[in-house]
Amino acid sequence: MSAVIENHHDDHDHGPAKGITRWLYTTNHKDIGTLYLWFSFAMFLIGGAMAMVIRAELFQPGMQIVEPEFYNQMITLHGLIMIFGGVMPAFVGLANWLVPMMIGAPDMALPRMNNLSFWILPFAFFILLSSLFMEGGAPNFGWTFYAPLSTTYAPPSVTFFIFSVHIMGASSIMGAINVVVTIMNMRAPGVSLMKMPLFVWSWLITAYLLIAVMPVLAGAVTMMLMDIHFGTSFFNAAGGGDPVLFQHIFWFFGHPEVYIMILPAFGIVSHIIETFSRKQLFGYSSMVWAMLSIAILSFVVWAHHMFTVGLPLAAEIFFMWATMLIAVPTGVKVFNWVATMFRGSLTFETPMLFAVAFVVLFTIGGLSGLMLAIVPADFQYHDTYFVVAHFHYVLVPGAIFSIMAAVYYWIPKWSGNMYDERLGKLHFWLSFVGVNVTFFPQHFIGLAGMPRRYPDYALIFADWNMVSSVGAFLFGFSQLLFLFIVIKTVMGGKKATDQVWEGAKGLEWTVASPAPYHTFSTPPKVD
Amino acid sequence: MLLNLFSKTKRNIFLLAFFLLVSPFMQADWFALNMTRGSTDISNEVFELHMLIFWICVAIGVVVFSVMFYSMWAHTKEKNPVPAKFHENHKLEIAWTIIPFLILIAMAVPASKTLVKIYDDEAGDINIQVTGYQWKWQYRYLEDDVSFFSNLSTDLDEIYNLVPKGENYLQEVDEMVVIPAGKKVRFLITANDVIHSWWLPAFAIKQDAIPGFVNTAWTVVDEPGIYRGKCTELCGKNHGFMPIVVKVVEQPEYDEWVYNKKQEAIKMAELTTKEWTAAELVERGQSIYEVNCVACHQTSGQGISGIFPALAGSDVVMNNKDRNIEILMEGVQGAAMNSFSYLSEVELAAVITYTRQSWGNAEKGDGEIVIPKDIVDYKKPKI
Numbered sequence: 031m032s033a034v035i036e037n038h039h040d041d042h043d044h045g046p047a048k049g050i051t052r053w054l055y056t057t058n059h060k061d062i063g064t065l066y067l068w069f070s071f072a073m074f075l076i077g078g079a080m081a082m083v084i085r086a087e088l089f090q091p092g093m094q095i096v097e098p099e100f101y102n103q104m105i106t107l108h109g110l111i112m113i114f115g116g117v118m119p120a121f122v123g124l125a126n127w128l129v130p131m132m133i134g135a136p137d138m139a140l141p142r143m144n145n146l147s148f149w150i151l152p153f154a155f156f157i158l159l160s161s162l163f164m165e166g167g168a169p170n171f172g173w174t175f176y177a178p179l180s181t182t183y184a185p186p187s188v189t190f191f192i193f194s195v196h197i198m199g200a201s202s203i204m205g206a207i208n209v210v211v212t213i214m215n216m217r218a219p220g221v222s223l224m225k226m227p228l229f230v231w232s233w234l235i236t237a238y239l240l241i242a243v244m245p246v247l248a249g250a251v252t253m254m255l256m257d258i259h260f261g262t263s264f265f266n267a268a269g270g271g272d273p274v275l276f277q278h279i280f281w282f283f284g285h286p287e288v289y290i291m292i293l294p295a296f297g298i299v300s301h302i303i304e305t306f307s308r309k310q311l312f313g314y315s316s317m318v319w320a321m322l323s324i325a326i327l328s329f330v331v332w333a334h335h336m337f338t339v340g341l342p343l344a345a346e347i348f349f350m351w352a353t354m355l356i357a358v359p360t361g362v363k364v365f366n367w368v369a370t371m372f373r374g375s376l377t378f379e380t381p382m383l384f385a386v387a388f389v390v391l392f393t394i395g396g397l398s399g400l401m402l403a404i405v406p407a408d409f410q411y412h413d414t415y416f417v418v419a420h421f422h423y424v425l426v427p428g429a430i431f432s433i434m435a436a437v438y439y440w441i442p443k444w445s446g447n448m449y450d451e452r453l454g455k456l457h458f459w460l461s462f463v464g465v466n467v468t469f470f471p472q473h474f475i476g477l478a479g480m481p482r483r484y485p486d487y488a489l490i491f492a493d494w495n496m497v498s499s500v501g502a503f504l505f506g507f508s509q510l511l512f513l514f515i516v517i518k519t520v521m522g523g524k525k526a527t528d529q530v531w532e533g534a535k536g537l538e539w540t541v542a543s544p545a546p547y548h549t550f551s552t553p554p555k556v557d
Numbered sequence: 558m559l560l561n562l563f564s565k566t567k568r569n570i571f572l573l574a575f576f577l578l579v580s581p582f583m584q585a586d587w588f589a590l591n592m593t594r595g596s597t598d599i600s601n602e603v604f605e606l607h608m609l610i611f612w613i614c615v616a617i618g619v620v621v622f623s624v625m626f627y628s629m630w631a632h633t634k635e636k637n638p639v640p641a642k643f644h645e646n647h648k649l650e651i652a653w654t655i656i657p658f659l660i661l662i663a664m665a666v667p668a669s670k671t672l673v674k675i676y677d678d679e680a681g682d683i684n685i686q687v688t689g690y691q692w693k694w695q696y697r698y699l700e701d702d703v704s705f706f707s708n709l710s711t712d713l714d715e716i717y718n719l720v721p722k723g724e725n726y727l728q729e730v731d732e733m734v735v736i737p738a739g740k741k742v743r744f745l746i747t748a749n750d751v752i753h754s755w756w757l758p759a760f761a762i763k764q765d766a767i768p769g770f771v772n773t774a775w776t777v778v779d780e781p782g783i784y785r786g787k788c789t790e791l792c793g794k795n796h797g798f799m800p801i802v803v804k805v806v807e808q809p810e811y812d813e814w815v816y817n818k819k820q821e822a823i824k825m826a827e828l829t830t831k832e833w834t835a836a837e838l839v840e841r842g843q844s845i846y847e848v849n850c851v852a853c854h855q856t857s858g859q860g861i862s863g864i865f866p867a868l869a870g871s872d873v874v875m876n877n878k879d880r881n882i883e884i885l886m887e888g889v890q891g892a893a894m895n896s897f898s899y900l901s902e903v904e905l906a907a908v909i910t911y912t913r914q915s916w917g918n919a920e921k922g923d924g925e926i927v928i929p930k931d932i933v934d935y936k937k938p939k940i
Binding site: 091092093094098099102164165166167170171172176178179182183185186267268271272273274307308309310311312313314316338339340343346347350351354355357358361362364365368369370371372373374375376377378386389390393394397398400401404405406407409410412413414474475477478479481482483484485486487488489490491494 | 589590591592593602603606607610611614617618621622624625628629632633634637638639640641642643644645646649650653654657658661664665668669671672673675676691715716717718722724725726727728750751752754756758761762763764765767768769770772773787788789790791792793794795796797798861862863864892893
């Protein structure tokens with residue numbers, strides 16, 4: 031025993047502890063970043079497996095492999111796991127690794143809370159997934175869990191779902207507070223706000239959004255809990271409550287949440303495009319202002335998810351116009367990326383391929399979003415596969431491509447090894463083809479009239495559903511290649527230089543590769 | 558142009574080969590790519606709006622992506638080893654803020670105008686209350702006192718791939734909503750249990766059916782015919798299995814239909830006073846059970862463990878006739894079991910009797926049957 035303690039003491043200043051305790055007790059931002067990233071990867075594969083079940087059932091009309099009841103559990107868990115377990119923790123992992131290194135700080139400001147905010151997450155998802163084995167099955171009311179389907183009519187496991195959402199919310203809030211405190215207090219001398227790397231800016235804004243809306247989500251699920259167990263009637267019309275109130279509260283959380291999942295992607299892509307264009311990013315300050323405007327506008331557009339609930343005319347018109355306004359700052363960002371590439375000196379390594387695909391496919395998702403904002407047209411699009419195609423375009427080749435791009439871009443710095451460029455490109459092309467074959471036909475299916483969350487469909491939708499399923503299997507299985515590439519890189523490979531990329535700028539590229547366990551114990555000098 | 562390069566024979570062979578290759582893709586389904594125009598003035602306007610925005614989006618995409626692709630082609634490290642230095646251009650930045658803004662206004666103005674028309678919501682010539690249930694629709698003609706349920710009529714064997722699927726697979730119902738052509742019909746949309754959504758693409762109507770709320774939508778359809786729609790708000794297990802079918806007919810045919818429906822209702826009322834045997838009730842109750850109850854309680858009466866209780870071997874169903882009637886009439890507070898008091902006395906008596914006589918319940922329990930008069934008595938004010 032005493033030997034262990036002495037070892038621990040010896041290692042304190044020099045490197046990580048040995049064995050499992052390194053990961054359980056760690057307060058090191060790099061270790062916690064790694065934990066978050068691996069955790070989100072695991073969730074990505076579990077959520078992806080559920081997507082495979084969904085697409086397998088939809089491969090042909092008729093019920094083949096699952097029952098409608100289980101199908102509903104799959105769509106619910108797929109959404110919750112991908113959002114709260116896949117995308118969000120991946121961005122928190124990237125923030126942990128990168129924010130301190132980018133601003134020249136030795137670590138996150140609140141390292142113990144950092145450990146806590148990660149280690150409660152596995153429990154949240156263990157509880158959520160265990161509901162699959164409970165009597166009555168897992169939550170089956172969609173990731174938006176509209177009352178009263180999620181209250182009076184829910185399976186008993188809804189209580190575990192509520193607890194799990196509370197834990198996820200607590201984790202997100204702690205993570206967000208940590209990011210804000212770190213950025214506000216620990217920037218190296220000379221790193222003024224308007225000199226911060228855009229990824230740091232994007233996370234600062236994201237963190238404020240998280241702090242603002244996660245408590246709203248907690249409020250919504252707490253009201254559900256009261257309705258289910260304590261006899262209140264917040265959302266129960268028979269008791270004088272209001273089912274539409276639930277949707278207002280949910281989307282007041284839900285719409286900023288959408289931007290929580292895309293703002294860090296904006297930051298990542300800005301860095302990668304700048305590096306591989308070998309040219310300074312076009313319009314840095316307008317990028318910052320665009321992100322700020324998007325974040326602020328995100329609080330006044332929530333009801334565009336509810337155009338068919340019977341809002342008054344004035345509300346429909348307000349939310350339509352406000353939503354369309356978001357296209358302006360979003361457009362500015364896209365134009366800036368294109369202008370950065372224009373007359374640059376471009377090369378297309380794997381991170382750049384993912385970043386360029388991000389710009390194109392995210393723009394397609396943005397344009398279909400603009401179509402959805404038009405209320406009369408939305409009466410035809412709402413809750414069809416057109417919506418499914420839209421949000422998967424912004425989330426998969428949007429958020430998830432940006433995360434993959436980030437992994438390829440920074441993994442040489444994290445592991446000290448270069449990834450296999452040939453395999454990386456293969457992974458990109460498989461994913462790119464897969465994602466488009468999966469989601470592009472869903473625009474057609476939706477416009478032709480297939481509602482979302484249907485386990486079975488009319489014969490007219492059969493052909494494109496089959497195409498979509500084939501694409502989904504291709505995309506899904508390509509991610510095993512990604513897993514292989516990451517493991518291969520971590521295990522070994524060509525040694526990375528400190529600079530890694532010819533055009534890379536920023537403090538993280540000034541430290542050794544792999545980045546030492548402790549960086550910037552004395553603040554760097556920045557002009 | 559390209560084809561001129563070939564001789565005539567070669568060209569014909571080429572064309573034949575081309576069509577042979579393409580023909581599998583020429584079936585109608587591959588071309589179900591876009592929204593349909595629909596059949597009303599409003600649905601046409603919505604379609605035009607959709608196409609307008611679509612082409613604007615395509616134009617924006619073409620402009621942005623061509624600049625980007627040009628730069629990816631022309632500004633590679635090989636062709637342009639020394640990158641340019643610019644990183645700001647205020648005029649350009651102001652232009653690409655203001656121009657999109659103007660384009661957006663050009664889209665939003667016609668959209669708002671159409672929306673105002675859709676919201677013109679005076680009473681219709683005919684007013685129909687539409688109520689969503691798990692998992693069927695109820696239609697009540699407010700002027701004519703006609704009321705019925707509309708259930709999916711696709712056979713389970715088709716759904717489970719035991720027999721070939723019919724042309725209107727999952728888009729057919731046992732009883733269609735009938736409306737007259739050329740009249741303003743207003744729908745008053747609500748729900749009884751969870752939120753549903755009543756969507757009829759051909760009329761460009763999609764309104765959520767929400768318990769405790771009444772939403773409205775209206776339409777005027779000139780062309781007689783059959784129009785099909787669906788539920789578009791996740792409402793539980795059989796969300797995908799509660800279609801909507803509207804039949805538009807000329808006025809005389811509509812009047813005849815209303816007359817027949819009223820006669821049916823009178824006949825149904827007479828049945829209430831008839832003397833019933835257990836066998837008659839069971840026979841009638843089975844079909845009612847299959848439409849209204851199997852989704853949760855299952856054909857076997859076993860329910861689904863943990864969510865929907867079993868009726869086979871249930872103490873209430875076997876031994877407690879009064880409580881049995883009460884549950885059907887009032888529903889169960891805080892559970893998925895709703896009141897079925899909207900069924901007729903005969904239907905209620907029949908379906909309760911069916912459950913009390915099936916799955917060995919009669920042998921194990923008291924075997925009592927429920928007759929329509931029991932339901933009539935239950936409905937009488939209690940002192």
